[in-house]
Amino acid sequence: MSFKSLGLSDSLVKAVSAQGYDTPTPIQTKSIPLVLEGKDVLASAQTGTGKTAGFTLPMLQLLAQKQTLRNRPVRALILTPTRELAAQVHQNVKDYSQFVDIRSTVIFGGVNQKPQVATLRNGVDVLIATPGRLLDLNNQGLLSLAKVEILVLDEADRMLDMGFLRDIKKVMGLIPKQRQTLLFSATFSKEIRSLANEFLKNPVSVESTPENTAVEAIEQQVYRVAKEKKTDLLIKLISEGNWEQVLVFTRTKHGANKLVKKLEEAKIGAAPIHGNKSQGARTKALAGFKNGSIKVLVATDIASRGLDIPLLPHVVNYELPNISEDYVHRIGRTGRAGASGLAVSLVSADETSFLRDIEKLIGDKIPMEIIAGFEPDPNASTKPFNPQQRGRNQKPRSNSGNSRNSNTKSSGSRSGNSRHSANKSRR
Secondary structure, three states: OOOHHHOOOHHHHHHHHHOOOOOOOHHHHHHHHHHHOOOOEEEEOOOOOOHHHHHHHHHHHHHHHOOOOOOOOOOEEEEOOOHHHHHHHHHHHHHHOOOOOOOEEEEOOOOOOHHHHHHHHOOOOEEEEOHHHHHHHHHOOOOOOOOOOEEEEOOHHHHHHOOOHHHHHHHHOOOOOOOEEEEEEOOOOHHHHHHHHHHOOOOEEEEOOOOOOOOOOEEEEEEEOOHHHHHHHHHHHHHHOOOOOEEEEOOOHHHHHHHHHHHHHOOOOEEEEOOOOOHHHHHHHHHHHHHOOOOEEEEOHHHOOOOOOOOOOEEEEOOOOOOHHHHHHHHOOOOOOOOOEEEEEEEOHHHHHHHHHHHHHHOOOOOEEOOOOOOOOOOOOOOOOOHHHOOOOOOOOOOOOOOOOOOOOOEOOOOOOOOOEOOOOOO
16 A cells, blocks of 8 residues: 555655655555545544544645635644644644645744734645634634635544633634534544534544554553652663653643652753743753753643654653543553554552553553562552642643643543533633
């Protein structure tokens, strides 16, 4: 199977080849022909499966086949939940459109809107946006979505988790009813199917992997440890294992900052990435992580989706998430594109039930080990951590930030598979 055999033009095949790809992934093989046929598509794809190219390539071909309008109104809109994902999708669009006459840009909050508006005024065919800034600029009369032909909802389940349902519905009211809609999600939850039923017309469903399964290439390891010894154990694993690039997840922004300070005291280069950091600081931290100047990136779940870090070798759950699906999304940052990866979880007594739920979800027992000197406290309570008991400044699922300049939204706590959204900032 080749990209050419899927019906893509020579210009797009050339662009794909320039990125080093010659064989489409399963999700690309399934979705590209359907999109080229003009069908609405509901796709389930885990991170690392090549889903972005699965909708970007055929979208670009459909746009390129039509005559470019003189003032270049927005003809394709891609909605994403976070700034980082929006920027990465835009880079993909630019990479794949280098040999066709397509203009694109990205807009999101947390940065000055003037350069974004200037680019829009010059005309763009493809707009990648986060919901808050998109609606903000529309309310100011600075952009029009009246000519949109293709709408893509990327990481749709994450957008629902973050409270964007109302904004998504507002966007739907701004674009033509006669359009092609593509919805990509890591899971086919009831909420996602409801969204698809409301806004997609006779969609074709495709899946790249069984729902909620971990990537097979990922080696998983649990270390039972006393909560107060987690930091020292992490330092030991990084130092003695000569880990050069490690993505570490904490539950809270405060916890991320505190852990970074401890790592730096141990002479390990580290930086936090979460919603309280400015867009500039987040971009700088991610760039340093990619170029090797920062060894450890400590993140909240805002980074569990969308971060494009090729061949990431190590992911550490410093604290297990209380939502089992989030574990799959976190460890999915490694083991991408056929590469191997190691996902380590440091599990204290109060996370015992979280571990049990995760193993039930993935349908497997994760190998467990206790390292001498870091043994778990036999007297510690196994009562599960309750996200409802956090302080007022540490509300669950609010890793995106709540400031007016934040481009993401937080949602209320979840139990099981239920999701309760809370609309927060507008940008």
